[in-house]
Amino acid sequence: MNFRRTSKEVVAEEPVAVNITKADPRRPTGKGRPTPKRRDADPRARGPVAPPPTNRREAYRRIKQQNADKRAVVRESARAGDDSALPTRDRGPIRRLVRDIVDTRRSVASAFLPFAVLFLAGYFVPDARIQQYLVLMWTIFFLLVVADSISLGLRIRKLVRARFTGEEIKMRGLIFYGIQRSTMIRRWRFPKPAVSVNSRL
Secondary structure (H helix, E strand, O other): OOOOOOOOOOOOOOOOOOOOOOOOOOOOOOOOOOOOOHHHHOHHHOOOOOOOOOOHHHHHHHHHHHHHHHHHHHHHHHHOOOHHHOOHHHOOHHHHHHHHHHHOOOOHHHHHHHHHHHHHHHHOOOOHHHHHHHHHHHHHHHHHHHHHHHHHHHHHHHHHHHHOOOOOOOHHHHHHHHHHHHOOOHHHOOOOOOOOOOOOO
């Protein structure tokens, strides 16, 4: 018998078993852990963490201190002229211009408080002549304040209308706002002056 294979015979090969293992979704891949954030990886980036309060009084004290710190930051921002931190009456470019107009000039009204203290001190001096002089000086000072306030109001009206043409502006409120600021001593003004005296606007 002829046991040789011919080219026409088809030899069936046995299939090779391939071991395919299905990945377990519960099993972590890669490094086996999530990548930590930079601030979590470096504890120094977060700074020292205060220990939790031990009682209610300490917790209240911490909350009070945090609120005081926030108010101090807002107050300092408002004093520096940050529009977002200012009260409503001080916000806006028009109010800022009015403050700059007041702060670039020397106002007679800014001496009102020292002069009033001097007048009250001299009023208790039991001398009729001194009191007459004080009344005369007070009258002259009052007239100078009125004249200076009128001049300031005219300047505010002129510059505001020149800078903000076409806008509806309540000029009387702006003039009163400027005069009220001019009666304060310069270092006590709020927000603090952003321009120097005699500077050009």
